Amino acid sequence: MDFNLNIPVKIVSGKNAVKNNAHLLSPLGKRCVIVTGGKSAVLSGALSDVEEALTENGISFTVYDRIGPNPRLDHCHECGKIAREFGADFIVGIGGGSPLDAAKAVAVYTANPDFSPNDIYTVTDRKKALPIVLVGTTAGTGSEVGRVSVLTSPETGRKKSIAPDDCYPTLSFADSTYTESMPYDITVSTALDALSHALEGYMSIKCSDIPTLFGERAIELIWEGLKYLHCEKTLPDSTLREKLYYGSLYAGVTLAYCGTAFPHPLGYILTENYGIPHGKACTVFMEDFIKRSSEFEKEKTQRALSVMGTDINEFIKVINELTDVTDIRMTEEEIEKYTLRFDSIPNNFKFSPGSFTKEDAVRVLKKKFLS
Secondary structure: OOOOOOOOOEEEEOOOHHHHOHHHHHHHOOEEEEEEOOOHHHHOOHHHHHHHHHHHOOOEEEEEOOOOOOOEHHHHHHHHHHHHHHOOOEEEEEEOHHHHHHHHHHHHHHHOOOOOOOHHHHOOOOOOOOOEEEEEOOOOOOHHHOOOEEEEOOOOOOEEEEOOHHHOOOEEEEOHHHHHHOOHHHHHHHHHHHHHHHHHHHOOOOOOHHHHHHHHHHHHHHHHHHHHHHHHOOOOOHHHHHHHHHHHHHHHHHHHHHOOOOHHHHHHHHHHHHOOOHHHHHHOOHHHHHHHHHHHOHHHHHHHHHHHOOOHHHHHHHHHHHOOOOOOOEOHHHHHHHHHHHOOOOHHHHOOOOOOOHHHHHHHHHHHHEO
16 A cells, blocks of 8 residues: 655646636746647637736747647657747647647757757756646646657657656646537547546556546546447537546546556557557557456456446447447558567556566457458
């Protein structure tokens, strides 16, 4: 029952969180760069709220809006250069998981002018990242409460994460009303991502009391939303949006403690090679994950299903119908090539229930996708 707790993020939540707490930005400096993508920050109203809050506090800003769905190292590096030239004191990320993850990388690059794009993975003796402020517009990644940043190499197309302590955001504004502009498909995919975070962390051999508490609350809220999305096939109301959003934040806390399990690295293969959105790609492997959990963590699996108010058969049915990728086929040669990345067993495998191996990964991919 022992635990160490270190989540050094100031989280301000609720409707109009940005407008009502604009004064919290003032101590961070007088100049900042806003990192975002092309749409959600504008459509949700989050960008205009942040711009108004910055102006109210006499903070100058510039906007970098080139972040795509899987944030690229070169774009983050470019933004870091822009931020240095602008004299930014802090970085603001607005959007879904990609802009929020990108903002963390930008904060590192800005503080380290000699960094090449790939140095962010390997150089540990560096200057501390700039302070980071995050404003989420999707109910999925939980990046608002964690230090993980998943970045994509433009040369290889491979996704790889960093998780240094100075990438914890200094301040996060959590307002579920910003998620109300999400269309149905993105609402589903981000909710699936949040469920993956919660369940993979909850079932991890690293999971202790604190992440268990957050994980159970997360899966309860997220499953309610996913059941609605599956049954009604329409957008949820503001009350259910709020549940999905807070569920994603609670899942983010579990993720920050425990990391993810094997569905995430397997999901990267589908995102990188077949363009499947991240949340959906990871959850494609949730049937295999819940069955493995039932074998190696029987009591905890039953507890999770009970909290969600479902059983394993209904769980698998709903997940598989929301993540239908039956059109994807792979050859044996492709599967062998994709799984070369697992020659060095990642922690996601090691911390999965019953552990997990490269051979297990090959078996799962063949079962699902072999031509």
